[in-house]
Amino acid sequence: MIRIGTRGSKLALYQANKVAELLKNLGYDVEIKIIKTTGDRVLDKKLSDIGIGVFTKELDLAMLNNEIDIAVHSLKDIPTIWNENLMVGAVLERDSYYDLLIWNKDIDFDENSVIVIGTSSLRRRAFLKFLYPNAKFELLRGNVDTRLRKLKEGLYDAIVLSEAGIVRLGINLDDFNYKRLDILPAPAQGIIAVACKRDDKEMRNILKEINHEKTYLESLCERAALNEFGGGCSVPFGALAIYDEKNEKLKLDAGVVINDELKKASGEIKCKVNEINKAIELGKKIGVKLKN
Numbered sequence: 001m002i003r004i005g006t007r008g009s010k011l012a013l014y015q016a017n018k019v020a021e022l023l024k025n026l027g028y029d030v031e032i033k034i035i036k037t038t039g040d041r042v043l044d045k046k047l048s049d050i051g052i053g054v055f056t057k058e059l060d061l062a063m064l065n066n067e068i069d070i071a072v073h074s075l076k077d078i079p080t081i082w083n084e085n086l087m088v089g090a091v092l093e094r095d096s097y098y099d100l101l102i103w104n105k106d107i108d109f110d111e112n113s114v115i116v117i118g119t120s121s122l123r124r125r126a127f128l129k130f131l132y133p134n135a136k137f138e139l140l141r142g143n144v145d146t147r148l149r150k151l152k153e154g155l156y157d158a159i160v161l162s163e164a165g166i167v168r169l170g171i172n173l174d175d176f177n178y179k180r181l182d183i184l185p186a187p188a189q190g191i192i193a194v195a196c197k198r199d200d201k202e203m204r205n206i207l208k209e210i211n212h213e214k215t216y217l218e219s220l221c222e223r224a225a226l227n228e229f230g231g232g233c234s235v236p237f238g239a240l241a242i243y244d245e246k247n248e249k250l251k252l253d254a255g256v257v258i259n260d261e262l263k264k265a266s267g268e269i270k271c272k273v274n275e276i277n278k279a280i281e282l283g284k285k286i287g288v289k290l291k292n
């Protein structure tokens with residue numbers, strides 16, 4: 001029996017069930033255990049003000065205490081410097097990495113309007129400032145349903161959500177207006193990760209069977225850039241790596257906003273889909289470039 005730990009939100013359960021299905025298809029028995037995290041409990045603060053690993057800590061401990069065998073997370077919620085006894089054993093094929101701007105149909109605005117945008121992500125705030133220089137930002141936490149309800153109630157003119165979350169939950173946005181934002185996503189946005197214990201050889205081998213190599217390569221590159229730059233979710237940092245399988249090329253775009261200035265860096269390398277060290281090297285190089 002593989003015991004799968006997850007948070008209890010609808011999105012988290014969808015993600016855990018997806019991993020459960022993949023493992024069942026390989027012939028394994030699975031069981032899902034719901035564990036509440038600090039990020040689920042503290043809803044009146046920006047994530048960057050609560051601490052590191054707010055969506056993983058309780059699940060990390062459950063894994064180390066042998067109460068669960070694996071934990072399913074959104075990879076963007078796992079800190080780059082995490083727990084040396086834990087690792088990402090597999091990632092699933094990436095969904096959309098886009099952020100969506102969503103607003104009520106009766107709201108009209110252009111790029112110069114003074115609109116109130118609900119988001120508690122430093123990256124979204126900082127990057128949106130370039131698209132809507134007069135926008136004001138207000139704290140918006142809670143799960144995807146809650147955020148859309150608050151938008152509908154008129155507490156904000158617009159909100160930002162990841163397209164991956166919307167699609168996974170099967171949410172129909174026909175009641176709203178929405179568009180994809182041309183901003184760099186959070187490193188590993190749209191990627192579901194399965195964590196396991198580093199010394200659990202058996203589980204690591206099982207997880208290799210469901211790992212999506214291209215996504216794994218891209219995620220390591222983006223996370224290496226963030227890790228090299230430093231600061232985790234307390235810096236407005238975006239990164240997007242795309243692997244072109246046909247030409248065996250990996251391209252990375254990364255950016256950070258410092259003192260209201262957007263700094264960008266990009267790079268490209270030739271590598272095979274399993275040459276993860278090259279992907280990490282590219283990420284580090286771009287991270288260093290942004291630091292200087």
Ligand SMILES: NCc1[nH]cc(CCC(=O)O)c1CC(=O)O
Binds near residue numbers: 160163
């Ligand atoms: N921090 C919240 C969070 N973590 C992962 C997702 C969605 C899935 C993803 O983008 O990978 C979301 C919601 C959102 O950003 O709208």
